[in-house]
Amino acid sequence: xxxxxxxxxxxxxxxxxxxxxxxxxxxxxxxxxxxxxxxxxxxxxxxxxxxxxxxxxxxxxxxxxxxxxxxxxxxxxxxxxxxxxxxxxxxxxxxxxxxxxxxxxxxxxxxxxxxxxxxxxxxxxxxxxxxxxxxxxxxxxxxxxxxxxxxxxxxxxxxxxxxxxxxxxxxxxxxxxxxxxxxxxxxxxxxxxxxxxxxxxxxxxxxxxxxxxxxxxxxxxxxxxxxxxxxxxxxxxxxxxxxxxxxxxxxxxxxxxxxxxxxxxxxxxxx
Amino acid sequence: xxxxxxxxxxxxxxxxxxxxxxxxxxxxxxxxxxxxxxxxxxxxxxxxxxxxxxxxxxxxxxxxxxxxxxxxxxxxxxxxxxxxxxxxxxxxxxxxxxxxxxxxxxxxxxxxxxxxxxxxxxxxxxxxxxxxxxxxxxxxxxxxxxxxxxxxxxxxxxxxxxxxxxxxxxxxxxxxxxxxxxxxxxxxxxxxxxxxxxxxxxxxxxxxxxxxxxxxxxxxxxxxxxxxxxxxxxxxxxxxxxxxxxxxxxxxxxxxxxxxxxxxx
Numbered sequence: 001x002x003x004x005x006x007x008x009x010x011x012x013x014x015x016x017x018x019x020x021x022x023x024x025x026x027x028x029x030x031x032x033x034x035x036x037x038x039x040x041x042x043x044x045x046x047x048x049x050x051x052x053x054x055x056x057x058x059x060x061x062x063x064x065x066x067x068x069x070x071x072x073x074x075x076x077x078x079x080x081x082x083x084x085x086x087x088x089x090x091x092x093x094x095x096x097x098x099x100x101x102x103x104x105x106x107x108x109x110x111x112x113x114x115x116x117x118x119x120x121x122x123x124x125x126x127x128x129x130x131x132x133x134x135x136x137x138x139x140x141x142x143x144x145x146x147x148x149x150x151x152x153x154x155x156x157x158x159x160x161x162x163x164x165x166x167x168x169x170x171x172x173x174x175x176x177x178x179x180x181x182x183x184x185x186x187x188x189x190x191x192x193x194x195x196x197x198x199x200x201x202x203x204x205x206x207x208x209x210x211x212x213x214x215x216x217x218x219x220x221x222x223x224x225x226x227x228x229x230x231x232x233x234x235x236x237x238x239x240x241x242x243x244x245x246x247x248x249x250x251x252x253x254x255x256x257x258x259x260x261x262x263x264x265x266x267x268x269x270x271x
Numbered sequence: 272x273x274x275x276x277x278x279x280x281x282x283x284x285x286x287x288x289x290x291x292x293x294x295x296x297x298x299x300x301x302x303x304x305x306x307x308x309x310x311x312x313x314x315x316x317x318x319x320x321x322x323x324x325x326x327x328x329x330x331x332x333x334x335x336x337x338x339x340x341x342x343x344x345x346x347x348x349x350x351x352x353x354x355x356x357x358x359x360x361x362x363x364x365x366x367x368x369x370x371x372x373x374x375x376x377x378x379x380x381x382x383x384x385x386x387x388x389x390x391x392x393x394x395x396x397x398x399x400x401x402x403x404x405x406x407x408x409x410x411x412x413x414x415x416x417x418x419x420x421x422x423x424x425x426x427x428x429x430x431x432x433x434x435x436x437x438x439x440x441x442x443x444x445x446x447x448x449x450x451x452x453x454x455x456x457x458x459x460x461x462x463x464x465x466x467x468x469x470x471x472x473x474x475x476x477x478x479x480x481x482x483x484x485x486x487x488x489x490x491x492x493x494x495x496x497x498x499x500x501x502x503x504x505x506x507x508x509x510x511x512x513x514x515x516x517x518x519x520x521x522x523x524x525x526x527x528x529x530x531x532x533x534x535x536x
Contacts, residue, residue, distance in 0.1 A: 164367040171321055172355035172382045172433075186372045 010262025016255035024074050027067030035064040035222070044238050053244035057234050062241050065222060066248050072223040074252070076138055077203035083142025084203075085196055088149020093180050095150070096157030107154065110147045118144045118202075119209055126210075132218040141206055145199055152195045156188040190267040197260030201253045208249055224249050272473055273297040273320065273441055278333035278343070280315050280324065289315045289329075291497035297441070300471040302463075304488035304505065306481050306520065312497040313477050317445050319343060320475065321360050322350040337441065355382040359434030363446040365426035369418035375402075376414035379433045386437060401432040405462060424455035428462070435466060442466075442474045448483060460487050482524050485509055493517050 038058040047054045053062035095103040113121065125140035157180070160166055169183045204224075210216035211225030218226070224245055231242035273296065280290040290312040297303045307313045318324050320335055322342060335343040337357060342350065359382075362368045370378060379398040383389055389397070395414070402410035405428040418426060427447060434442060444463070448456040464487060466472055478484050484491055485505055492502040493516065501514040512518045 164362060164364065165370045167323065168360070168362065168368045168430075168433075169370075169381065170354070171323060171358075171360045173351040173353070173385050174355075174381070175351065175385075178385070183370055183373075187370070 007262055007265055009258050009265055013255055013258030013260075013262050016251070017259060020070075020252055020255060021074070023067065024071045027064075027071045031061075031064035031067050033061035033064045035068045036060065044234075047240050047244075054238060054240040056230075056238055056241050062244050065227060066224070066244055069222045069224045069227045069245070070248055070252065072134070072217060072221055073204055073207055073225065073249075076134065076141070076207045076217070076223065077200050079138040080141040080145055080203040080207070081196055081199045083138070084145025084149045084199055085192070087142075088146045088151075089153045089185075089192065091146065092150040092153025092155075093157045093185070096154035097161050097176070097180055097184070099158070103154075106150070110150055113147045114151075118206060119213075122206065122210060123215060126215050131215055134217060134221055137207065137210065137216050141203055141210075144206075145203065149195060149199065152191055153188060156191050157184055160184045160187055190263075194260045194263045197256050197263065200256050201260075204249065204253055204256075272299050272338050273475070274334075274336040275316070275320070276334040276336070278316065278319060278331070278335065280312075280319060280329055280331045282329045284328070288497050290319070292333075293494070293497070293499050295492055295499065295502070297473050297475060300467065300473055301490065302467055302474040302476060302488045304484035304491040305475060305477045305494060306479065306484050306491060307494035308479055310496075311494040313494050314445060316494070317443050317475065317477050320441075321358060321443055322354055352386075355439070356386045356437050357439050358441045358443060359437070359439040360443045361427070361430050361434050361445065361447045364450050365423055365430045366418065366450075368430055369426060371418055373417075374414070375416050375418065375421070375429050378418075379414075379429065379436055382433065382437045397436055398432070401436040402429065404435065404466065405429070405432045407432070424451055424458070427451060427455075427459060431459075431462065431466075435470070435472070438470065438472075440473060442472050444474060444476045446478055447476075449478070449480070456483065457486075463487060481509075481520050493520065 032052075038060055043055060043057055053066060055061055056065075091106060095106050121144045122140040125143055126136060129136040129139060161184075166179060166183055169179050174183065207216055207223060208225030208228065211223045212229045214229065216225055217223040227245045228242065228249070231238070231245055235242050275293060275295045278290050278293045279288055281288040293312070293316055295303070295305075295316075305313045305316065315324075319331065320342065322345075324331060324343075331343065333343060334341060337353065340353070342353065345353075369375075376395065376398055379401055380394045383394045383397060387394075399410050399414060402413055407413050407425060407428050413421065413425070413429065418429075421429065427450075431447070447463075448459050451459065460483065463474065463476075467474060476484060476488055481491075488505050490503065491505045491508050493500050493508070493514065495516045501508060501512065501517045508517060509521065512521055
């Protein structure tokens with residue numbers, strides 16, 4: 001980690017994500033119009049200064065809806081990654097550092113889980129927990145995201161287990177917990193942070209696909225995926241709905257992706 | 272103070288015992304050198320003393336007593352209380368022994384953080400004192416630096432500072448000068464001598480270089496293939512080596528006026 005320098009990817013990513021996050025945060029408190037207020041006289045209006053992304057067939061302001069929907073998507077993705085990263089890192093750290101039978105069993109289980117497409121797994125969890133609730137979507141996706149994080153951190157912890165400075169810490173009489181948290185964890189950040197950004201993007205896309213398929217968020221909550229499925233039915237009469245929503249997803253994934261790319265390049269020193 | 276009694280270590284993956292019955296004592300304030308080529312078992316002996324033996328991967332027997340307390344078969348929890356506090360360790364490569372993301376000061380303090388309940392200020396005072404004791408220029412500046420900002424020689428001094436900050440009774444030095452260039456080597460040796468004189472710290476100095484050992488240690492033990500082949504006062508061993516292996520080791524040291532017959536041993 002000799003160079004902690006910023007690079008173009010990282011700067012652009014942080015800037016874009018920051019802007020989006022600010023907009024989304026704003027959307028929690030204020031939107032130009034009430035996202036669910038219908039207005040019979042303003043159906044199918046194209047994008048204009050009054051309605052930045054136009055209106056839908058109920059006369060609802062799409063920009064306001066996108067702001068709110070992006071908020072839902074963002075929250076779900078963030079919570080999902082948090083669950084996946086925290087639980088995955090804990091499992092990966094313990095199995096990677098201690099090895100042994102628990103390691104073998106958990107990692108084979110991990111392999112088995114990876115064999116299923118993540119959406120399918122989430123579908124199974126949703127059908128157990130019950131559909132429609134935001135917390136259930138988060139829980140389902142979070143569970144599905146644990147294995148990939150566990151795998152990444154396991155490798156990092158196993159690699160650092162016998163590194164000299166960890167041995168030194170052991171020789172100072174540090175407890176295993178202290179070694180894991182203080183001496184190894186900070187040094188796994190170079191792999192963990194990019195994994196988190198990638199995980200976040202996957203979570204955005206997974207939430208969008210689930211809501212699109214109707215097993216994710218349901219009204220009155222709106223997420224970008226749900227709105228995309230709604231936009232599908234009025235693609236001919238109001239194409240700006242699908243385009244506005246779709247582009248927002250793309251932009252969100254793109255900016256966070258830039259951060260991930262920037263982090264990886266910084267660690268490789270390619271800049 | 273340290274007594275190794277009939278230590279045997281055999282790794283499951285090897286046929287031969289890595290250490291085959293080594294007995295060695297170190298007195299209070301004594302510096303003992305342990306010499307031998309790679310694979311002679313000197314590092315395994317040190318690892319056993321430090322409690323770094325991978326217990327599941329080897330068979331071991333014998334006794335290691337530190338002031339009467341048994342270490343070889345001790346419980347990990349018991350061992351942890353001794354490691355760092357009573358036994359300090361310095362390894363060969365200072366660069367890889369430092370956590371790249373932790374400031375030098377924090378790493379020097381780590382032992383105190385583990386073993387004592389001192390306040391942050393008290394820890395910093397002791398850490399700065401240790402950094403000063405190893406004769407690092409600008410201890411306050413070094414305290415705030417990251418490992419990559421220091422040279423190898425400075426890092427090795429910082430490592431020694433980290434090893435002595437809790438005033439351990441025994442310092443294990445596993446080839447601490449091998450990775451350094453010759454002038455720095457000499458400085459580090461002088462520093463170790465000074466620490467030994469001023470704090471009465473006992474040291475076990477492991478090296479493959481008999482010449483370095485001769486400058487530092489009053490007593491030396493020579494190991495070959497897991498066995499102590501010779502042990503005694505360094506000057507006696509040096510001037511009158513009895514075992515043929517020791518003779519060859521001495522003959523291998525390049526000197527300006529080498530006596531005839533020692534060239535090929």
